[in-house]
Amino acid sequence: MLDGWYCRSLANQEDGAIKDEPPSDDEPAQPARDRVPPISRGAAPASSSSVSAGLGAGETDFKERYKNLKKKLKFLIYENEYFQDLLHTNQRRLLKVSRDRTFLLDRLLVYEKPAKDSSDSDATDSSDSEPASTSGVAGGSQTSKDAIRRKHKDKGAPGIPGVPPHMPTVGAPRGRRRKILTGMLPANHGIPAIAAKKQLTATVSPSQQPPQLQTAPKDVSPGLSQAEIARQLQERRPTPLELLSPECTSATVPTTMLSDESPSKCYPNESLQHLMEDDSHSHEVAAEECVPMEYTS
Amino acid sequence: MLLNKKELMYKQLVEKLYDRCQRIQAENERCVMRVNGIKKIVRRRNHDVELLKRRLDKHGDDWRSVPMEAPHPKGKTEQKRRGPKPKNKQAADETGAPGSEPGPNTPAARKPRKQKAKQAPINPNPVIAPPHQQPQPPLLT
Numbered sequence: 001m002l003d004g005w006y007c008r009s010l011a012n013q014e015d016g017a018i019k020d021e022p023p024s025d026d027e028p029a030q031p032a033r034d035r036v037p038p039i040s041r042g043a044a045p046a047s048s049s050s051v052s053a054g055l056g057a058g059e060t061d062f063k064e065r066y067k068n069l070k071k072k073l074k075f076l077i078y079e080n081e082y083f084q085d086l087l088h089t090n091q092r093r094l095l096k097v098s099r100d101r102t103f104l105l106d107r108l109l110v111y112e113k114p115a116k117d118s119s120d121s122d123a124t125d126s127s128d129s130e131p132a133s134t135s136g137v138a139g140g141s142q143t144s145k146d147a148i149r150r151k152h153k154d155k156g157a158p159g160i161p162g163v164p165p166h167m168p169t170v171g172a173p174r175g176r177r178r179k180i181l182t183g184m185l186p187a188n189h190g191i192p193a194i195a196a197k198k199q200l201t202a203t204v205s206p207s208q209q210p211p212q213l214q215t216a217p218k219d220v221s222p223g224l225s226q227a228e229i230a231r232q233l234q235e236r237r238p239t240p241l242e243l244l245s246p247e248c249t250s251a252t253v254p255t256t257m258l259s260d261e262s263p264s265k266c267y268p269n270e271s272l273q274h275l276m277e278d279d280s281h282s283h284e285v286a287a288e289e290c291v292p293m294e295y296t297s
Numbered sequence: 298m299l300l301n302k303k304e305l306m307y308k309q310l311v312e313k314l315y316d317r318c319q320r321i322q323a324e325n326e327r328c329v330m331r332v333n334g335i336k337k338i339v340r341r342r343n344h345d346v347e348l349l350k351r352r353l354d355k356h357g358d359d360w361r362s363v364p365m366e367a368p369h370p371k372g373k374t375e376q377k378r379r380g381p382k383p384k385n386k387q388a389a390d391e392t393g394a395p396g397s398e399p400g401p402n403t404p405a406a407r408k409p410r411k412q413k414a415k416q417a418p419i420n421p422n423p424v425i426a427p428p429h430q431q432p433q434p435p436l437l438t
Contacts, residue, residue: 065307065311066311069314073317073321079325080328094338104346104360107353
């Protein structure tokens with residue numbers, strides 16, 4: 001970056017020289033002299049800065065750490081010496097106390113032995129003291145047992161509240177858990193039953209949708225051909241006659257049989273009769289209407 | 298190059314000092330643990346001593362007036378238990394022994410004298426050898 005900057009400065013100076021050359025010949029000598037100082041100035045600070053940066057980085061990293069570690073080491077050595085002295089003093093103290101203890105025990109044994117052997121007042125005193133010590137020992141054991149029991153109770157206590165969230169019922173948890181698990185099974189069975197019902201409803205709904213679609217094309221197809229239109233008109237005409245009088249119906253029936261009309265005409269009459277007999281079966285009517293279409297084709 | 302050498306030197310020194318610091322720190326921790334343990338034991342022993350004192354007082358014993366004769370041999374045993382001091386005591390015993398017992402003095406004194414006497418005759422042998430070798434050339438001539 002610095003080199004680029006110096007190059008630009010040199011370029012600017014050269015431009016200045018070029019501009020100054022045409023007016024007079026004495027001026028070119030001055031820019032040549034001016035060129036030398038910036039080069040020397042630029043080189044020295046760059047090298048010094050790089051050297052100082054390198055030295056500083058290295059020295060700060062290791063030299064300072066070395067100094068700090070020396071201080072720390074000194075402190076640790078002093079601390080170690082202190083602990084060593086403390087250890088020795090405590091050891092001596094321990095030896096002293098242990099010596100005193102052994103001495104006193106030896107003295108006590110001298111008094112205790114004859115007290116145990118003889119049945120004098122000393123013996124009674126010793127017997128009084130012994131049960132006290134034994135009672136103390138028993139008390140300690142009892143306290144330990146009580147502590148153990150408390151621990152067991154404490155262990156039991158968290159177990160009890162744990163049961164209700166899992167099993168609301170109370171009593172023998174294993175047996176009732178099994179029963180409830182068996183009870184849960186029908187609930188699980190019930191859920192798939194409900195799912196089955198949902199599936200049935202799902203199956204029903206798509207079955208209902210297709211007939212709606214099927215009805216639409218039927219409405220469109222009759223309008224296409226003129227013959228079909230004529231048939232519809234013929235079908236419409238007899239209906240009021242049949243409704244008005246039943247005799248007309250009987251008259252029309254034999255007339256058809258006697259007249260021996262074409263089979264195409266016979267079929268619409270039959271379709272009308274079916275309509276009279278079974279009005280609820282719209283699907284069958286639709287199916288019958290399809291048949292004549294086929295004959296015409 | 299010089300800068301790199303200095304950096305490497307400082308780096309090595311730093312590593313060595315760090316290791317040494319770690320070791321001393323660990324040793325300090327161990328000492329602290331030992332001191333705590335010993336203090337605990339001392340506390341228990343003091344409790345036992347108090348109980349024994351009460352019991353003896355009930356019996357009416359004059360344990361306080363008993364003279365302190367026993368600690369002398371125990372003191373020696375204590376010193377023997379320690380590492381550096383028994384060596385010092387052994388050296389003291391060796392120095393004290395010649396003054397107290399004249400019998401063992403004589404063999405101790407004789408042994409170094411014999412060694413010195415042995416060393417004395419060995420020295421003249423190499424001295425004599427070179428003059429024998431020197432006159433041989435003139436005889437040949």
